[in-house]
Ligand code: FES
């Protein structure tokens with residue numbers, strides 16, 4: 428699937444720019460291949476407009492704000508928060524009836540969220556954001572060269588811990604993944620799993636536990652198409668709730684947005700330590716996800732990728748996203764694989780993989 432070519436994904440909300448970054452002027456953001464300018468209107472609410480002046484195409488994000496309107500840096504044409512041209516400084520008040528595209532924009536969880544077209548679902552709820560027992564930590568805001576589905580399926584893939592995270596919490600001696608119990612919902616699915624992890628002294632403040640091995644009891648959620656909540660609880664009672672959205676920029680690029688909610692205090696574990704702790708883990712994921720093909724194929728019948736039993740969450744995502752596209756009158760758009768030069772070993776891999784699929788465990792995956 429080439430994400431930005433699937434029009435259905437334009438009908439979801441995505442976090443773009445942090446609200447506090449808008450207080451010192453307009454900012455650009457590229458969403459699903461569209462260049463946007465974000466700024467604050469006269470009431471301090473975020474606005475998202477097309478980042479292209481109707482005069483000579485200059486980027487409005489290079490301009491500035493005046494009373495909640497945006498001024499083009501080139502000749503000063505000014506647009507209001509609905510995208511209408513309201514001022515041409517070179518004339519005596521005559522303003523042509525022109526506008527730039529205005530998109531739905533909402534302030535939530537410290538970010539400006541944008542939906543390019545009529546949304547199919549609301550912004551998902553994070554009850555902890557209004558719960559005084561939790562603190563919100565802005566963990567990451569990074570551009571990665573990968574597809575959003577790759578990040579989503581990775582989030583529910585217990586089989587990668589031992590390998591990708593061997594330098595942090597992964598246990599190479601125990602590569603067999605814990606099973607996920609999945610319950611599908613209208614918004615995606617809920618997943619429950621308990622994972623055993625290493626708990627080195629450097630992790631004690633993070634987990635609130637001191638045993639060399641500990642467990643993460645996880646109640647996770649996937650919000651179609653590219654949002655997830657990873658709700659971990661340690662035996663100490665410490666909750667570590669990670670919220671991610673893989674906001675699609677281009678087919679091969681996402682903005683990784685990660686918020687963390689914790690039910691402990693700064694004295695128990697400083698925010699900076701939590702950022703550094705998860706940074707090492709996230710960096711391990713980035714390294715491997717940037718080494719995958721951004722054309723993550725939804726239709727498993729094409730057998731372009733092989734699967735194993737622990738891939739079930741990612742396979743459910745593929746089926747649900749394919750259904751979603753079809754319900755909205757679209758088919759999956761991918762690169763053209765029919766013209767791909769035959770690669771040595773490819774046929775063999777396919778044969779082996781279909782043979783293996785007949786084995787218990789593998790068969791049930793599809
Ligand atoms: S290009 Fe924007 S005012 Fe001229």
Ligand SMILES: [Fe+2]
Nearest residue numbers: 581587591712
């Ligand atoms: Fe990971």
